Amino acid sequence: MTPAARIQAAAEVLDRIAQGTAAEKALLGWSRGARYAGSKDRAAVRDHVFDVLRRWRSTAAVGGGQTGRARMLGLLRQDGMDPQTLFTGVGHAPEPLSADELGAGRPASGGEALDLPDWLLPIWTQSLGDAAVGTALALRQRAPVFLRVNLARIARSDAQALLASDGIESQPHPLASGALEVTRGARAVSRSSAYTDGFVELQDAASQAVVDALPLAPGLRVLDYCAGGGGKALAMAARTGTEIQAHDADPARMKDLPSRTARAGAQIRTVAAPEGRYDLVLCDVPCSGAGSWRRAPEGKWRLSANGLDALLQTQSDILRQAAPLVGAGGTLAYATCSVLMPENTARIKAALAEMPGWTLELSRQFLPSDGGDGFFLACLRAPG
Ligand SMILES: C[S@@+](CC[C@H](N)C(=O)[O-])C[C@H]1O[C@@H](n2cnc3c(N)ncnc32)[C@H](O)[C@@H]1O
Numbered sequence: 427m428t429p430a431a432r433i434q435a436a437a438e439v440l441d442r443i444a445q446g447t448a449a450e451k452a453l454l455g456w457s458r459g460a461r462y463a464g465s466k467d468r469a470a471v472r473d474h475v476f477d478v479l480r481r482w483r484s485t486a487a488v489g490g491g492q493t494g495r496a497r498m499l500g501l502l503r504q505d506g507m508d509p510q511t512l513f514t515g516v517g518h519a520p521e522p523l524s525a526d527e528l529g530a531g532r533p534a535s536g537g538e539a540l541d542l543p544d545w546l547l548p549i550w551t552q553s554l555g556d557a558a559v560g561t562a563l564a565l566r567q568r569a570p571v572f573l574r575v576n577l578a579r580i581a582r583s584d585a586q587a588l589l590a591s592d593g594i595e596s597q598p599h600p601l602a603s604g605a606l607e608v609t610r611g612a613r614a615v616s617r618s619s620a621y622t623d624g625f626v627e628l629q630d631a632a633s634q635a636v637v638d639a640l641p642l643a644p645g646l647r648v649l650d651y652c653a654g655g656g657g658k659a660l661a662m663a664a665r666t667g668t669e670i671q672a673h674d675a676d677p678a679r680m681k682d683l684p685s686r687t688a689r690a691g692a693q694i695r696t697v698a699a700p701e702g703r704y705d706l707v708l709c710d711v712p713c714s715g716a717g718s719w720r721r722a723p724e725g726k727w728r729l730s731a732n733g734l735d736a737l738l739q740t741q742s743d744i745l746r747q748a749a750p751l752v753g754a755g756g757t758l759a760y761a762t763c764s765v766l767m768p769e770n771t772a773r774i775k776a777a778l779a780e781m782p783g784w785t786l787e788l789s790r791q792f793l794p795s796d797g798g799d800g801f802f803l804a805c806l807r808a809p810g
Contacts, residue, residue: 427467430512430519433498435460435467436474437520440494449479449724469613473568477501479723480566483538490530495520500531541566545731553767557793561765564794569720571612572798574629575604576690578664582606585625592618601797602634604664624689629657630718632798636761637661639790639803644668646705649697651748656683656694658710658761663692671697671704703753711741713762713769717792717800738768745777749784755810757787765793765800774804783809 427435435456442452453475457468478485478497481504486492489500498520502509513520537544540562551558573596575585582604586596595610606626608615620626637658642648644666650659653672663670672694674680680696687694714734715725745760752758760777762769770791778784788805792798 427463427470428517428519429470430514431517432467432470433474433502433512434518434520435463435471436478437494437498439471439475440478440497443475443479443724444492444494449475474498474501476723477568479727480568480720481541482723482727483541484534484566487534487538488531490527490532496527496530499523499527503531541726543727543729546729549734549766549768553770554765554793557795560795561793561800565719565723565726567720569630569718569799570797571608571615572599572629572631572634573606573608573615573626574602574634574661574664575606576625576627576664577604578667579691580625585620588620588625589615589618592620594618594620599631599797601631601792602638604661605631605634605798607631607797622689624691627657627660627686627690629661630721630763630799630801632717632792632796632801633657633763634661635792635796635798636801636803637665639788639805640665640706640708640759641757641787641805642666642706647671647703647753649673649700649704649707649751650710651700651707651751652710652712652744653683653696654679654710656680656686658708659683659694660686660690660692662708663687663694664690669693669695671695671700673697673700700751702751704751704756705753706757706759707748707751708759708761709744709748710761711744713737713741713764714766715763716769717763717765717794717802720794721799734766734768738773741769741773742776745773746780749777749781749808752808754808756808758784758806758808760802760804760806762802763799764802765791770802770804774806778806781806 439452439456485497485500488503489496513523515521575582593611596606596608599605599607642665649671653659653674659670659672719726785807787807792801
């Protein structure tokens with residue numbers, strides 16, 4: 427496919443997304459009907475689609491309309507490219523721009539320019555203060571690809587060398603002890619021997635930093651209460667070298683955990699009903715995902731004020747369920763991939779008000795300006 431044909435394809439996929447189809451489904455639908463498209467074409471169309479999703483409002487303003495075609499026009503204009511060199515109508519390129527289209531479009535402003543929903547702006551500003559604009563703008567960019575080196579089995583520099591033998595270039599990232607930022611060859615990671623043999627995992631650097639900050643030690647009784655796919659459980663197991671228990675209200679979310687555990691050579695036991703007292707219980711709760719909107723930008727436009735309220739309720743409920751599982755002097759750790767104060771410090775403040783004798787040991791907000799996604803971690807110590 428030519429670069430112009432990829433733009434036409436992305437515009438069509440974006441139209442399906444605007445009609446309510448999820449991005450992954452819309453991309454799959456397109457690629458099933460596009461047998462002529464090679465892997466580089468699919469990757470390029472996907473990149474265009476996700477670039478627009480991150481900048482859904484501003485591309486529409488700059489492109490002068492709500493269609494996929496207008497948004498692609500806006501994207502090209504924002505990126506300083508001349509759309510007329512691509513909108514030629516030749517081959518599978520988009521049709522040439524009409525006089526109306528050439529005259530349409532205006533600079534984005536306010537929430538549009540930040541690519542945030544208007545209802546969220548006051549919460550965003552209150553949550554982030556001086557970092558509000560910079561954080562919103564960072565979430566309009568593509569996320570770096572980070573790996574977590576399985577330090578239980580290999581040194582970071584040896585993992586780098588192993589990746590390099592498969593053509594993958596990386597550099598250590600200061601945010602976490604095992605973090606590598608992939609600088610070349612990211613698409614080859616899942617086929618590399620370093621990955622298939624369990625020496626590296628895909629995990630955001632701030633997500634790794636959250637685990638680095640937990641009071642973990644070999645032999646502690648540790649429960650990942652909201653384990654999901656197990657990214658943090660695996661990182662905890664690599665740190666302790668001993669068993670981690672994994673639980674999730676929806677056990678189906680943990681279906682890949684046994685194979686990931688085996689690949690990493692880790693010890694993780696899934697538990698349907700956690701029993702007894704633990705030294706550490708991690709609650710990596712469901713959240714808005716506002717810290718990771720550069721990776722999952724649809725979440726930005728799907729979130730509503732009511733949806734956020736429901737999440738806050740769930741987060742508080744989970745803290746209430748998990749606290750009794752923490753033994754005397756043990757730690758209840760609370761994590762989100764959000765930068766919104768109501769989900770972070772405000773949730774912890776509300777929880778502590780209901781937990782006499784508990785103390786706040788650690789509270790840290792990670793922002794995209796630290797390099798990784800936006801994450802929050804708080805550690806609460808049970809009365810001893
Ligand atoms: C943010 S995800 C966890 C991600 C995971 N820790 C990781 O690092 O890959 C949140 C998880 O919490 C689970 N969950 C939701 N409500 C829950 C509850 N009341 N108790 C336990 N888990 C719950 C969801 O099913 C989901 O898998």
